[in-house]
Amino acid sequence: MKMKHQAEPQNWLELYGDLLFQYALPRVNDSMVAEDLVQETFLSALKALSGYKGEASEKNWLFSILKNKIIDHYRKKAREREMNDFPDLQQLTDEWFDEEGNWAENKMPKDWHNAEDLIERKEMQKIINWCKEHLKSVQQQVFTLKYMEELDSEQICKVLNISSSNYWVLIHRAKLQMRDCVEKHWLKN
Amino acid sequence: MMKFIKKHLMISCREATLIMAKREENKLSFTERLNLFIHTSMCSLCSKFQKQTSKIGKESRHIHAEQILPDEVKDRLQKLINRN
Numbered sequence: 031m032k033m034k035h036q037a038e039p040q041n042w043l044e045l046y047g048d049l050l051f052q053y054a055l056p057r058v059n060d061s062m063v064a065e066d067l068v069q070e071t072f073l074s075a076l077k078a079l080s081g082y083k084g085e086a087s088e089k090n091w092l093f094s095i096l097k098n099k100i101i102d103h104y105r106k107k108a109r110e111r112e113m114n115d116f117p118d119l120q121q122l123t124d125e126w127f128d129e130e131g132n133w134a135e136n137k138m139p140k141d142w143h144n145a146e147d148l149i150e151r152k153e154m155q156k157i158i159n160w161c162k163e164h165l166k167s168v169q170q171q172v173f174t175l176k177y178m179e180e181l182d183s184e185q186i187c188k189v190l191n192i193s194s195s196n197y198w199v200l201i202h203r204a205k206l207q208m209r210d211c212v213e214k215h216w217l218k219n
Numbered sequence: 220m221m222k223f224i225k226k227h228l229m230i231s232c233r234e235a236t237l238i239m240a241k242r243e244e245n246k247l248s249f250t251e252r253l254n255l256f257i258h259t260s261m262c263s264l265c266s267k268f269q270k271q272t273s274k275i276g277k278e279s280r281h282i283h284a285e286q287i288l289p290d291e292v293k294d295r296l297q298k299l300i301n302r303n
Contacts (some may be wrong), residue, residue, distance in 0.1 A: 047288050051287065053283055055284035056283065073303070076300065126233070127232060127233040132231065133264050139271060142271060151245060153279050162279075172278075178282060198241065208272070209271050
């Protein structure tokens with residue numbers, strides 16, 4: 031016999047409130063926004079309660095609603111984006127490589143010690159989060175949707191309303207920037 | 220000879236790191252795949268780049284904040300849920 035899950039909204043906050051918030055916060059970088067997304071998640075879930083068939087666990091169901099809210103948040107941000115928030119991709123100077131496309135002397139990847147156990151992985155995650163917060167806006171959005179929300183390039187282009195050629199330039203730069211920043215902090219450990 | 224190979228037959232590090240992003244989504248043509256394979260097997264810097272950025276990608280999805288919801292927000296949310 032397969033057990034169906036029963037939704038118990040009165041327990042949602044206690045059971046999942048902090049978990050939802052802790053997931054949302056690093057993905058939107060603003061605690062007020064993260065609080066709003068948790069609230070909207072609960073409200074949408076309450077409205078959809080009759081549609082909840084108990085096939086997914088309550089937790090997974092709430093998280094899938096939250097993930098949609100996060101994507102909506104980015105869609106809205108893209109709509110509100112001013113022209114000059116968008117980097118002129120042609121104009122960006124290429125600090126990473128020389129004219130022939132070889133690594134610039136001061137940007138060459140160095141050897142890292144591995145993050146093996148949980149404590150070291152947590153440390154690396156903290157560094158990644160810090161570095162992500164310091165990416166420029168559109169690069170940060172692309173990075174978050176790609177690596178934290180695991181959307182693919184086509185989905186990201188639609189959500190952020192960017193062309194696919196701009197996408198590849200942005201993700202390339204975001205990766206270069208992130209790797210460099212993580213390395214600086216990781217090797218200090 | 221090596222210089223000739225590097226200049227005429229190999230893609231640059233800039234190109235290699237650019238198409239790595241496409242590789243993550245299996246969007247490479249056969250030639251691109253081959254070029255990238257040859258490049259990373261000869262270029263230790265780009266092969267480091269590949270490993271390290273893939274590590275960053277893998278850890279990113281596990282990132283969670285340590286902060287929890289402030290009490291006043293919890294009160295508000297609980298009332299909201301009870302009302303509905």
